[in-house]
Amino acid sequence: MTRRSSSVTIRDVARQAGVSVATVSRFINRNAPVSAEVAERLNQVMTELRYVPHAAARNLASRKTRVIGLLLNNLHNDFFVPLLNGVEAVVRKKEYNLIVATYHANSRNAMPPPIGPHNTDGLLVFSDGLVDEDLANLNASGFPMVLVHRTSPKNLEIPSVTVENIEITHRLVEHLIRIHGKHRILFMRGPLHQEDSVRREAGYKSALAANGIPFDEELVLNGEFERDIAFQVLNDFLSNGKHVAFDAVFTGDDDAAIGVMKALHEHKHRIPEDVAVIGFDDLGFAPFLNPPLTTVRAPTESVGRIATERLFELLENPASNGAVVLPTEIIFRRSCGCPA
Amino acid sequence: MTRRSSSVTIRDVARQAGVSVATVSRFINRNAPVSAEVAERLNQVMTELRYVPHAAARNLASRKTRVIGLLLNNLHNDFFVPLLNGVEAVVRKKEYNLIVATYHANSRNAMPPPIGPHNTDGLLVFSDGLVDEDLANLNASGFPMVLVHRTSPKNLEIPSVTVENIEITHRLVEHLIRIHGKHRILFMRGPLHQEDSVRREAGYKSALAANGIPFDEELVLNGEFERDIAFQVLNDFLSNGKHVAFDAVFTGDDDAAIGVMKALHEHKHRIPEDVAVIGFDDLGFAPFLNPPLTTVRAPTESVGRIATERLFELLENPASNGAVVLPTEIIFRRSCGCPA
DNA sequence: TGAAATAATGTAAACGGTTACAGTAAACGG
DNA sequence: CCGTTTACTGTAACCGTTTACATTATTTCA
Numbered sequence: 001m002t003r004r005s006s007s008v009t010i011r012d013v014a015r016q017a018g019v020s021v022a023t024v025s026r027f028i029n030r031n032a033p034v035s036a037e038v039a040e041r042l043n044q045v046m047t048e049l050r051y052v053p054h055a056a057a058r059n060l061a062s063r064k065t066r067v068i069g070l071l072l073n074n075l076h077n078d079f080f081v082p083l084l085n086g087v088e089a090v091v092r093k094k095e096y097n098l099i100v101a102t103y104h105a106n107s108r109n110a111m112p113p114p115i116g117p118h119n120t121d122g123l124l125v126f127s128d129g130l131v132d133e134d135l136a137n138l139n140a141s142g143f144p145m146v147l148v149h150r151t152s153p154k155n156l157e158i159p160s161v162t163v164e165n166i167e168i169t170h171r172l173v174e175h176l177i178r179i180h181g182k183h184r185i186l187f188m189r190g191p192l193h194q195e196d197s198v199r200r201e202a203g204y205k206s207a208l209a210a211n212g213i214p215f216d217e218e219l220v221l222n223g224e225f226e227r228d229i230a231f232q233v234l235n236d237f238l239s240n241g242k243h244v245a246f247d248a249v250f251t252g253d254d255d256a257a258i259g260v261m262k263a264l265h266e267h268k269h270r271i272p273e274d275v276a277v278i279g280f281d282d283l284g285f286a287p288f289l290n291p292p293l294t295t296v297r298a299p300t301e302s303v304g305r306i307a308t309e310r311l312f313e314l315l316e317n318p319a320s321n322g323a324v325v326l327p328t329e330i331i332f333r334r335s336c337g338c339p340a
Numbered sequence: 341m342t343r344r345s346s347s348v349t350i351r352d353v354a355r356q357a358g359v360s361v362a363t364v365s366r367f368i369n370r371n372a373p374v375s376a377e378v379a380e381r382l383n384q385v386m387t388e389l390r391y392v393p394h395a396a397a398r399n400l401a402s403r404k405t406r407v408i409g410l411l412l413n414n415l416h417n418d419f420f421v422p423l424l425n426g427v428e429a430v431v432r433k434k435e436y437n438l439i440v441a442t443y444h445a446n447s448r449n450a451m452p453p454p455i456g457p458h459n460t461d462g463l464l465v466f467s468d469g470l471v472d473e474d475l476a477n478l479n480a481s482g483f484p485m486v487l488v489h490r491t492s493p494k495n496l497e498i499p500s501v502t503v504e505n506i507e508i509t510h511r512l513v514e515h516l517i518r519i520h521g522k523h524r525i526l527f528m529r530g531p532l533h534q535e536d537s538v539r540r541e542a543g544y545k546s547a548l549a550a551n552g553i554p555f556d557e558e559l560v561l562n563g564e565f566e567r568d569i570a571f572q573v574l575n576d577f578l579s580n581g582k583h584v585a586f587d588a589v590f591t592g593d594d595d596a597a598i599g600v601m602k603a604l605h606e607h608k609h610r611i612p613e614d615v616a617v618i619g620f621d622d623l624g625f626a627p628f629l630n631p632p633l634t635t636v637r638a639p640t641e642s643v644g645r646i647a648t649e650r651l652f653e654l655l656e657n658p659a660s661n662g663a664v665v666l667p668t669e670i671i672f673r674r675s676c677g678c679p680a
Numbered sequence: 681t682g683a684a685a686t687a688a689t690g691t692a693a694a695c696g697g698t699t700a701c702a703g704t705a706a707a708c709g710g
Numbered sequence: 711c712c713g714t715t716t717a718c719t720g721t722a723a724c725c726g727t728t729t730a731c732a733t734t735a736t737t738t739c740a
Binding site (some may be wrong): 007052053055056059060065067074075076077078080081084085088092095097098099100101102111112114115116117118119137145190227255258262284285287288289290291292306 | 347390392393394395396397399400405407413414416417418420421424425428432435437438439440441442451452454455456457458459568595598601602624625627628629630631632
């Protein structure tokens, strides 16, 4: 067999420097002493030959990839920028690589998850594509994972990083009711099984209940936490004559709030006079929307950073370590009816 | 040596199915016929054993990684969401993986690029961290690359995907001058050597020149195409008493425009009456800023998609194929002074 | 000073796949 | 009916590292 590879290998370096490959490997990984003399020679030879270790070979031999994966449902939301930013910063500092992949519940049938133990050392799981059973299997095999914006299935104890949703949503919706006298509050929810969406819906309902407002199924729309879908859905709702009255919209996230605002605009509803709008996340543009968006500030970059740090802790010391819930805070702006 | 690996290998599958590893490999890769009988048996055994091929081993043996890399300067801009989205969609369809890494000119001293021929099959280069010399070396070695928002160094012919900047900027700035009578237009530029920024500056200058307005060095600020930096810089500019008068701001990108608007707001300048603002990119939130942002629509998701498609073409057929420049279009909204 | 630890290096067996090469049996073509 | 494809399968070398084990020279120290 005549396999040809143009790339220079560790053997070339070893030969050129007159040492064994083991010594070169040790020098590269600094995991055993190498004489000063040899070290210098190797440095020289390596730059001269432009030697770069072959990642796959290292991975195979060492059974590490130096890659961590981030599994998302999709990339249709500005929300992911701060999240990615937090993740990437930590990954870079650790001199690891980051694989970003999308995978959601519906793609399960077609394909297995694109990233996992076979090509990463650990996973940051945002996606709902990995169902509880998958998580259980991976966890049982000792594969390091940290859940993001999602909590561990019962009796599995996978570490997670989330933000506080229910309490804050309750308070914000209650604000709409008590301060601004809104009683017909539409909820533009996210993906059906996404925890943030579920929790925000819970907070929404509990605020209604606490204030004697009956829950109306008709006032819940599926915006998928996506700008375009939220627009579409609300637009249809407003167009399709049914004319269910509402005087406020709680949009599960800021990005979808843009779609909501667009639909309201196009149907000549004034915000907040006719319809108040509130969001969630406090994305960078929220203060500059028209009107400025009342929302909940979620520390998204911190979520990414902390989740990644915990994943690295797990890599070094495979001891599970609970759930962290980061605090959130309401930011009042004009879209709810508050004065500028 | 006693190496232990808990994972099931191709040999386990082969033994269990009573065939050779070669047959299993062929079945997995579907690159040679396998009898129906064996195929079924393998399917069964593989799911039973939960066999997943080990990526590193495949990579090593096949000398392919099935990974493409996206190299960015940073992730501090909502602009990257549509870009990433376009890239990721194509990568997923091809059943490849995507490594996202940041690397910029200043990190060169500290580290080599985190991704390259050693861990990817090809690169989408947005970053300025890879200087012309690096590109030349990589290109000479036949490594597939596509430049994004950046054109090929002279006589290198690396494929690139960019958007039209100069002409459109010229027209937009001229609009500010001729229609809205602005004559002191501040330019909030991006990173010094970023081509979009350079070209937008060229369009800005040519519009000034074409309309008899002298270029004033003092009216150029470095906002780095980052929201927070743009805010900081303009805020300082407005605070530091120097009181250089201006009646408009051309912000090199929409994300930075948010920072600009914030600074203007805080200093009680009305937009567009006192100061007009125009951006670039037409990010999703642009129509909903207060006031709605006049900007240039750039097909960012298409840039990501097309660049990635071209990279895959390159993988299959290493023939260089020029530069594509996608058209852009001005979107007039209120921030420039146009009526709603 | 002799035993034990340490430093520096080499040899060669993995790691888990792919694939060139070879072989056998069945199908085809004239 | 026989030479030639074609379908299918197996053997084993190889991809480029890491690392267990072995070896020798040098320190350390009781």
